[in-house]
Amino acid sequence: MAEQPAAVLALGAWLKNTACLLPLQPGATPRWSALHGDLGAPQACTALQAAVAVLQAGGPRIAAVAHDLHPDFFSTRLAQQLAASLGVPAIGVQHHQAHIAAVLAERAQQQPGADAQPVIGLALDGFGLGPAGEAWGGELLWLHGAQWQHLGGLWPLALPGGDAAAREPWRMAAAALQALGEAGQIVPRFAPLVGALKAGGVAQMLRQGLHCPATSSAGRWFDAAAGAMGLHARRQAHEAEAAIALEQAAQRALARQSADALAPPAGQIDLTGRGPLDIRPLLLPLLALPPCSPEEAIDAAAAGFHLGLADALAGWAARAARQRAVATVVLGGGCLANQVLTKRLQQQLQAQGLQVLRPLAVACGDAGLALGQAWVAAQQLQATSATTDHNIEKFQETTCA
Numbered sequence: 001m002a003e004q005p006a007a008v009l010a011l012g013a014w015l016k017n018t019a020c021l022l023p024l025q026p027g028a029t030p031r032w033s034a035l036h037g038d039l040g041a042p043q044a045c046t047a048l049q050a051a052v053a054v055l056q057a058g059g060p061r062i063a064a065v066a067h068d069l070h071p072d073f074f075s076t077r078l079a080q081q082l083a084a085s086l087g088v089p090a091i092g093v094q095h096h097q098a099h100i101a102a103v104l105a106e107r108a109q110q111q112p113g114a115d116a117q118p119v120i121g122l123a124l125d126g127f128g129l130g131p132a133g134e135a136w137g138g139e140l141l142w143l144h145g146a147q148w149q150h151l152g153g154l155w156p157l158a159l160p161g162g163d164a165a166a167r168e169p170w171r172m173a174a175a176a177l178q179a180l181g182e183a184g185q186i187v188p189r190f191a192p193l194v195g196a197l198k199a200g201g202v203a204q205m206l207r208q209g210l211h212c213p214a215t216s217s218a219g220r221w222f223d224a225a226a227g228a229m230g231l232h233a234r235r236q237a238h239e240a241e242a243a244i245a246l247e248q249a250a251q252r253a254l255a256r257q258s259a260d261a262l263a264p265p266a267g268q269i270d271l272t273g274r275g276p277l278d279i280r281p282l283l284l285p286l287l288a289l290p291p292c293s294p295e296e297a298i299d300a301a302a303a304g305f306h307l308g309l310a311d312a313l314a315g316w317a318a319r320a321a322r323q324r325a326v327a328t329v330v331l332g333g334g335c336l337a338n339q340v341l342t343k344r345l346q347q348q349l350q351a352q353g354l355q356v357l358r359p360l361a362v363a364c365g366d367a368g369l370a371l372g373q374a375w376v377a378a379q380q381l382q383a384t385s386a387t388t389d390h391n392i393e394k395f396q397e398t399t400c401a
Contacts, residue, residue, distance in 0.1 A: 008381070009055060009082070010066035010373035011075040013095060013128075013366050014039050015239075017048055019075075020370035021055045022105070024063065024378055027112025030105075030371055031055060039074045048075060052082065064089045064381055066373035068098070070129045091377040095128025095369070096121070096139045097148045099332030102372030104143070106362050117328065118144040119357070120151075120321045122313060122345075125333035125365065126166065126219030126240075135159070137217025138277075140320055143330075146379035151320050153216030155179070155276040157224060160202045160212050165220070168235050169242040170194060171202055172220050173227030176283050178206040185287075193234055218335045221279065222246060225305050228286040229298055243338065249295075249302035250340045256296070259344065262303040269312040277316050282308045306340045314348035321354055331358040332372075334365030 007023045019033040033051035036044040056062065067079035069092045076092075083090035093101070100121030108116075121141035130136045130150070138154030158175040159165040165172055170193055174186045186203040187196060205212055219240070226242035227233040231249070236242050253262055268281050286301050317329045329349050336342045336358060349356045362368040 005060040006063040007060040008374040008377045010370040011079045012370040013068040014073045016367040022374035066091045066377035093373040093376045096123035098372030099123045100330045101375045102368045105375035119328045121330045123333045124218035124335035135215035155278045156214040158212035160205045169223040169227030170233040172224035176224040249299045250306045253299035253303035264308040271315045310344035318352045328355040336364040
């Protein structure tokens, strides 16, 4: 009797949750659940449970269940429970590795049998847990199959008030002032917006490092830029509202002037050193804008931030590619929904002779994450199987000698 086909089931993360069933045959088409939304809503959790049952029913044998590294996500707990009930491995996959892997999985589906070469991955989003519990979101990676290495992240910003900082961009702008050594500007700058008591409280938190976890998130850097310019600075009504307003301002500027005229001077960001990519200089022109600046000045500053960030990221990734003799850079993460950033980033990487891969049909954000989780888990299973087969052959050679 032929062995039953196998697949990996991946349960996604927290935001924009979807589940994905990936058959282990090369070029196989993944099966997706519907988009469940954020797992903070009970109905989304119930929908995920129902989707898992549907994906299992009548499908291939489940060889492993993949999930995010965050231990408190409902999707993580459900994956671990399901794996235990099936007697198969539960495989945790780092969030940003999964973003890059989703692009590689999409490419593998389009080009079955193509040799998997090492790549540099640039993952840009709002939040994902690092292996040691770090708040990541602007990460440079090296990947080859299931292997990966973290090469660096964006300069970390404090999150004054924790999750509140992701909802109130002025807090991220305050954190940027602190990071630039300009903490004394926090209260005078933001007291008119949120009140002296609140602004002073955030300044004190930053000064004392209380309830201010660090993050390398690209999304929070966009919030800091928007907050510095007064774009939805007080509070965002929905996710990425401030970043979208910042992008729209940049688009208006680019409709008036060329990118070359709006881009910051080359060399503004130091790409030669080790450690985080220090993009703090990009905020200086935004913070220097006078109050009530005309729209054209605000738009030009927004465009400069986008173009400067894209150029810095491209130089950072290209340098890593040269050092590791890699010809391909893979872009992933929800920040790629920003077309100004993505277009410039791709152009600058290609200008340096690099192949660029980015999401096509699969969502760039967390809605596409489950495919990357499944692909990494499948790579791990194949690597384990190959090692086991090799050990069996060596054992047979030894015993038969």
